[in-house]
Amino acid sequence: MMLSIFICFLRLGCLSFGGPMAHIALFRDEFVVKxxxxxxxxxxxxxxxxxxxxxxxxxxxxxxxxxxxGGLSGAIAAFLGFTLPSFILMIVLAQAQALVSDQPLFLILGHWLKLFAVCIVLDAVVSLFRQFCREPQHRLIALFTALLLVFMPSNALQLVLLALAGVVGYGWSAVHAAAPPPEPLPSPASTDGTVRIHRWSLILFLLLFAGSLLDSGTGYLSLFALHYQAGSLVFGGGHVVLPLLQQGVADRLTPDQFLNGYAAAQIMPGPMFTLASYLGAMLVPSAPWAGGAVATLAIFLPGFLLVLAILPVWQQLQTQPRLRAAISAINASVVGLLVATLYHPLLTSAITQVTDLLWPLLAWLAWRRYRLPIWVLVSLFLAAALIDNARL
Structure with missing residues (x-):
């Protein structure tokens, strides 16, 4: 069973281009329809x-x-299969970058990939704003978060603002009506092993998160703490991992190195969270595969622990309007957090002249207007880089 699940998800991990929504559609077609x-x-x-x-x-x-x-073993097999292709590609990219980073073509390519990243994050900001900031109070939370982080960027402030948004949303929850009780989910396979683990998964999640906040050292523990903390706070979509990680590596990687990895993660198959694989390899150049593995495990682990903890009581939690209100407010704060990151480091490092801002705007408008596949968008920016290089 575990092998068949692994092989199935490995195939999907090689084919799943286009981001989370494309992955979800692919999963539905594969596991519900086929x-x-x-x-x-x-x-x-x-x-x-x-x-x-x-x-x-x-x-x-x-x-x-x-x-x-397939129970817990099936869940692990699914994760390994789906993540392995992009994990390998991102580690290879990190190693290749160290070898060619001083080549003129690579520098030009890096510039255009940063413009591509501006286009992607701009789209994420617009999409998330439409989704999570429909109410005036949510727009106010997003604006407040963005302004504070533009002028006082820090990881600690990000955590404070997300927590504050949750508290404010909880206080506004009186205006939210409770949802009707949903139908119960069927129990997962191998329930004995799953039940034994889910009882401790929430405790483990909280202990590891507390440890990540206390960490101030270096080495693998610090690498794990940075990525575990980011994985614990990614509300609203994979793009939110960008600001959460950027502040944590700002003193060890240049903006160019970080944004090259982020842009590359957009065009890889599989989960965008394998940006962590790239960062782990870059931060531990003496052992890139080990560094990438530690960072990758750390950033995915919080979400998986929460799935194990919440799944058995999901029906009861869905009926809690205060929880939904708090999550909605956190999502609004996340939008502001992403706006601040669009400004810095993206715009501040990618835009050196007026035309640099024009290209991602035009590309984004064409992408939305004509619903271009992501590979077409990537091809346009790569072609622009080659033309720019040929003119030199």
Missing amino acids: RAWLNAETFQHLLAMCQLLPGPASSQLGFAIGLQR
Whole structure:
């Protein structure tokens, strides 16, 4: 069972271009329509849970599907299969960058990849604003968060603002009506082992998160703490990992190195969270595969622990309007956090002249207007880099 789940998710990990929404559609087609591993209602329940929890929604959904199909071993197999292709590609990219970083073509390519990243993050800001800032109070939270982080960027302030937004949302929760009780989810396979683990998973999540806040050292423990903390706070989509990680590596990687990895993560198959694989390899150049593995495990682990902890009580949690209100306010704060990151380091490092701002804007408008596939957008920026290089 574990091998068949691994092979299935490995194939999807090689084919899943286009970001979380494309991954989710691919999962539905594969596991509901083709293989009938679960019915449409169960799929929607799992998806709703993964979208509410912090962490990478599509990877958490794959983990939950593997859990339903084969218990904890099935969930681990699903994660390994889906993540392995992009993990390998991002480690190779980190090693290759060290060899060619001083080449003129690479410098030009890096510039255009940063402009590509501006386009991607701009789209994420607009999409998340439309999704999470429909109410005036949510727009105010987003604006407040963005302004503070533009003028006082820091990891600690990000955590404070997210927590404050949750408290404010909880206080506003009286205006939210309770949702009707949902239908129960079927129990996952191998329930004995799963039940034993889920009792401790929330405690482990909290202990590791507390440890990540206290860490101030270097080495693998610091690498784990940085990525575990980021993985614990990613509300609203994978793009939110950008500001959470950028502040943590600002004193060890240049903006160019960081943004090259972020841009590359957009065009890789599989989860965007394998940006952590690249960062781990860059931060531990003497052992890039070990550094990449530690960072990758750390950034995915919080979301998976929460899936194990929350799945058995998901029906009860869905009926809590105060929880939903707090999550909505946190998501609004996340939008402001992403706006601040769009300004710095993206715009401040990528835009050196007026035309630098023009190209990502035009590309974004064309992308949205004509619904271009992501590979077409990537090809346009790569072609622009080659033309720019040929003119030199």
